[in-house]
Amino acid sequence: MIFYSTISKNIGKHPDRTTEKNRRVKSIFVKNFMYLCSCVKINDSYLMKHLVFLTGAGMSAESGISTFRDSNGLWEEYDVMEVASIEGWYRNPDLILKFYNDRRAQLNEVQPNEGHKIIAALEKDFQVTVITQNVDDLHERAGSSHVVHLHGELTKACNESKTQVYEIGTKAINPGDKAKDGSRLRPFIVWFGEAVPLIEKAAEIVFTADIVVIIGTSMQVYPAAGLIHYAKKNIPVYLIDPNPVNSSSLQVEIIKEKAGKGMAILREKFITHHSS
Numbered sequence: 001m002i003f004y005s006t007i008s009k010n011i012g013k014h015p016d017r018t019t020e021k022n023r024r025v026k027s028i029f030v031k032n033f034m035y036l037c038s039c040v041k042i043n044d045s046y047l048m049k050h051l052v053f054l055t056g057a058g059m060s061a062e063s064g065i066s067t068f069r070d071s072n073g074l075w076e077e078y079d080v081m082e083v084a085s086i087e088g089w090y091r092n093p094d095l096i097l098k099f100y101n102d103r104r105a106q107l108n109e110v111q112p113n114e115g116h117k118i119i120a121a122l123e124k125d126f127q128v129t130v131i132t133q134n135v136d137d138l139h140e141r142a143g144s145s146h147v148v149h150l151h152g153e154l155t156k157a158c159n160e161s162k163t164q165v166y167e168i169g170t171k172a173i174n175p176g177d178k179a180k181d182g183s184r185l186r187p188f189i190v191w192f193g194e195a196v197p198l199i200e201k202a203a204e205i206v207f208t209a210d211i212v213v214i215i216g217t218s219m220q221v222y223p224a225a226g227l228i229h230y231a232k233k234n235i236p237v238y239l240i241d242p243n244p245v246n247s248s249s250l251q252v253e254i255i256k257e258k259a260g261k262g263m264a265i266l267r268e269k270f271i272t273h274h275s276s
């Protein structure tokens with residue numbers, strides 16, 4: 001408006017002076033217009049709503065990875081404290097190495113499912129963060145860019161003090177393998193009895209969420225199960241699970257479906273109601 005009125009005031013004045021002044025005004029106008037455009041572009045990302053997913057084993061079930069506590073789940077076949085605790089590691093490291101070598105090898109056989117893919121595709125319209133209890137890499141392989149693995153990652157190994165971390169892909173860790181510091185090489189997994197180093201970061205992320213979606217977790221393992229309580233009051237919270245956890249303390253909209261179908265339903269809802 002200011003630039004427009006400056007230009008209009010100069011109409012009818014001496015042609016040379018007016019032309020020169022108009023040129024300067026025009027150049028300022030163009031510079032400011034471009035600056036405004038760049039601001040809008042930068043701020044696009046801030047205008048996007050922050051969508052936070054809290055995912056558990058059910059997220060990867062349709063990819064063929066067993067959950068833990070369903071019937072036929074992993075904890076029916078294995079004693080959790082033998083294969084997924086720090087005490088188990090001290091008692092029988094070979095058993096633990098084999099358990100996680102098998103899980104890691106399975107990554108070669110499985111693919112991200114529709115649910116993983118929809119979550120990744122939502123990055124076009126939302127700022128998306130995935131906080132997962134899963135140790136597989138299916139969210140990343142589906143294309144998600146911001147994934148926090150609360151319970152570690154199968155594709156990594158570490159030294160005993162967890163201060164050195166190595167990418168190993170789907171390779172096995174063999175008994176006797178050593179880390180660079182000479183300690184035993186172990187799976188980069190957070191076992192029962194160990195701290196969850198990323199829990200504070202995860203809580204901060206949940207606090208910044210505009211929408212939270214919980215998928216495929218029995219919400220039995222803390223501290224992960226407590227993360228939802230860091231969400232701001234009154235934001236929409238959805239729970240996708242064919243057999244959802246029954247908790248009256250959770251004010252959520254339940255979508256009683258498997259991850260793939262549940263995410264297809266939510267995608268429609270999001271595009272209609274929440275994208276801005």
Ligand code: OAD
Nearest residue numbers: 056057058061067068069133216217218221241243258259
């Ligand atoms: P659970 O096995 O405890 O729960 C799996 C949840 O997924 C259940 O609520 C199922 O109803 C649901 N589910 C099953 N199939 C599904 C599908 N197709 N789509 C969506 N949901 C489905 O697994 P988590 O809650 O992830 O930790 O377990 C948490 C932690 O306990 C794991 O990270 C692991 C385990 O012990 C460690 O090993 C440290």
